[in-house]
Amino acid sequence: MKPDLSKQPEQVASMFDRVSPNYERMNNVMTLGSHVYWRAETRHALGAREGERILDVAAGTGTMSAQFAADGAHVTALDFSAGMLAEAKRRHGDNRRIEFVQGDATQLPFEDSTFDATTVSFGIRNVQEPITALKEMHRVTRPGGRILVCEFSRPVNALASRFYDSWNSYVIPTLARIASTDPEAYEYLDQSIDAWADQRTFASWLREAGYTEVKYRNLSFGIVALHRGRVPASK
Numbered sequence: 245m246k247p248d249l250s251k252q253p254e255q256v257a258s259m260f261d262r263v264s265p266n267y268e269r270m271n272n273v274m275t276l277g278s279h280v281y282w283r284a285e286t287r288h289a290l291g292a293r294e295g296e297r298i299l300d301v302a303a304g305t306g307t308m309s310a311q312f313a314a315d316g317a318h319v320t321a322l323d324f325s326a327g328m329l330a331e332a333k334r335r336h337g338d339n340r341r342i343e344f345v346q347g348d349a350t351q352l353p354f355e356d357s358t359f360d361a362t363t364v365s366f367g368i369r370n371v372q373e374p375i376t377a378l379k380e381m382h383r384v385t386r387p388g389g390r391i392l393v394c395e396f397s398r399p400v401n402a403l404a405s406r407f408y409d410s411w412n413s414y415v416i417p418t419l420a421r422i423a424s425t426d427p428e429a430y431e432y433l434d435q436s437i438d439a440w441a442d443q444r445t446f447a448s449w450l451r452e453a454g455y456t457e458v459k460y461r462n463l464s465f466g467i468v469a470l471h472r473g474r475v476p477a478s479k
């Protein structure tokens with residue numbers, strides 16, 4: 245059963261379990277490789293440093309976790325889908341800088357102030373209660389630490405918007421029928437992107453969750469946005 249916009253956690257997790265073996269291949273197909281650029285920008289924006297403790301929430305198959313680990317950080321890759329975590333371990337299980345944890349973004353299994361930074365890429369849109377997850381990420385980040393969120397967002401001009409709408413409504417379902425073992429999952433992808441918060445709304449959620457210095461930067465004309473914020477020095 246595919247999830248709907250109520251984003252029931254069991255349905256979301258089970259959809260990701262099903263797509264996990266083909267997730268990386270489908271990302272390449274569906275974004276025509278653009279995700280490589282979005283990920284490079286995310287890595288650069290987080291700026292992980294040697295020895296830092298980073299929490300990668302909704303880490304999926306661990307692609308971003310591995311990039312932060314390559315910058316010298318110790319990364320905790322958390323996800324609630326056993327299938328996605330199994331794929332992450334298959335790909336990066338021998339990386340001693342990455343620890344894999346099964347858990348829910350809205351109830352993080354960590355003490356307060358455990359991490360220097362938390363991050364989530366293409367994950368927060370799938371969380372039923374995103375502001376609760378942002379608050380949890382705030383709780384487990386040390387005072388003065390940072391958050392970085394990479395997510396699909398709202399194109400900033402009419403041309404990009406038309407291209408993006410047609411891509412999501414027509415091209416993705418067609419590609420999904422041809423290349424995916426679970427085409428329904430990609431109907432959810434289109435719907436969840438359509439219904440998602442725009443840049444300003446998401447920035448307001450970050451402030452509501454307690455972050456300061458909230459800023460965002462558009463990638464690919466706003467198809468994706470990188471949001472950042474800081475946990476105040478005294479919580």
Ligand SMILES: C[S@@+](CC[C@H](N)C(=O)[O-])C[C@H]1O[C@@H](n2cnc3c(N)ncnc32)[C@H](O)[C@@H]1O
Pocket residue numbers: 253256257260301302303304305306307308322323324325328347348349350364365366367368370371372
């Ligand atoms: C589109 S994938 C993104 C994976 C990865 N971050 C990436 O950049 O490729 C979304 C991931 O979010 C996870 N997810 C969704 N809701 C979650 C929640 N409440 N707690 C933990 N993981 C969640 C899913 O299991 C899935 O692996």
